[in-house]
Amino acid sequence: MPHRPYIVGNWKMNGSRAMLAEARAIDRAAGRYPDVQVALAPPFTLIGALREAVSAMGVGGQDCHVAAKGAHTGDVSAPMLVDTGADFVIVGHSERRKDHGEGDAVVKAKAEAALAAGLGIIVCVGETLDERDAGKAEAVVSGQVDGSMPEGEAANEAVAAGKVAVAYEPVWAIGTGRVAEVPDVIAMHAAIRARLLALYGDAGAKVRILYGGSVNAGNAAELLAAPGVSGALVGGASLTAEAFLPIVAAAGSGEA
Numbered sequence: 356m357p358h359r360p361y362i363v364g365n366w367k368m369n370g371s372r373a374m375l376a377e378a379r380a381i382d383r384a385a386g387r388y389p390d391v392q393v394a395l396a397p398p399f400t401l402i403g404a405l406r407e408a409v410s411a412m413g414v415g416g417q418d419c420h421v422a423a424k425g426a427h428t429g430d431v432s433a434p435m436l437v438d439t440g441a442d443f444v445i446v447g448h449s450e451r452r453k454d455h456g457e458g459d460a461v462v463k464a465k466a467e468a469a470l471a472a473g474l475g476i477i478v479c480v481g482e483t484l485d486e487r488d489a490g491k492a493e494a495v496v497s498g499q500v501d502g503s504m505p506e507g508e509a510a511n512e513a514v515a516a517g518k519v520a521v522a523y524e525p526v527w528a529i530g531t532g533r534v535a536e537v538p539d540v541i542a543m544h545a546a547i548r549a550r551l552l553a554l555y556g557d558a559g560a561k562v563r564i565l566y567g568g569s570v571n572a573g574n575a576a577e578l579l580a581a582p583g584v585s586g587a588l589v590g591g592a593s594l595t596a597e598a599f600l601p602i603v604a605a606a607g608s609g610e611a
């Protein structure tokens with residue numbers, strides 16, 4: 356694998372202070388896999404506490420507003436994420452795109468706001484089942500990459516610094532137990548890489564492309580060994596150390 360594997364847990368709208376014990380256990384074990392970059396994205400309410408509870412792993416947000424501050428009730432900005440201890444943020448998750456009507460232009464603005472605040476980013480893309488069945492998966496995902504990735508000098512610098520990742524998450528594989536076929540994942544990651552090279556030139560090779568969608572202990576090794584897969588964005592199986600650590604172990608060479 357040309358990149359340092361990146362295994363990220365997305366807790367979505369799950370978690371309470373009681374779950375900090377899981378984060379601590381994940382963090383302790385993550386320290387045994389220095390070859391793997393491990394991170395968790397808890398809900399906003401837990402970012403600060405989780406940051407203080409862990410030391411080896413990254414801590415991120417699941418979304419940010421396009422503006423740095425202002426009259427946007429209920430929203431959280433990228434500088435606020437930094438202030439509470441986050442080092443990255445996920446933008447453009449399909450649940451945000453669907454639940455909050457976020458299109459590519461908004462996702463791109465969020466990505467640029469996050470970079471301006473100094474955060475790393477994971478930009479999510481992925482097709483629906485209808486789009487895949489219609490043979491449009493690569494076209495849809497390529498269009499999302501073109502429309503959602505940040506542009507400009509700050510983006511080029513962040514890409515070169517390895518602070519930018521893309522997560523390919525087929526919508527039909529999220530939370531369904533249905534994983535994409537490995538050849539389809541390889542093909543899609545290659546299509547995404549081609550767009551990244553077109554957008555950023557040679558530096559586009561530095562963007563890590565993660566797979567997400569029903570990743571678990573049983574399928575992680577095969578997915579992570581696939582050419583072009585630089586890591587995983589994990590939902591349900593990131594909620595406990597017991598479920599998440601085998602995925603970290605599958606990515607790393609440390610002791611189990």
Ligand SMILES: O=C(CO)COP(=O)(O)O
Binds near residue numbers: 531532588589590
């Ligand atoms: O959406 C996901 C991660 O962002 C994937 O969720 P699951 O791993 O629960 O399918």
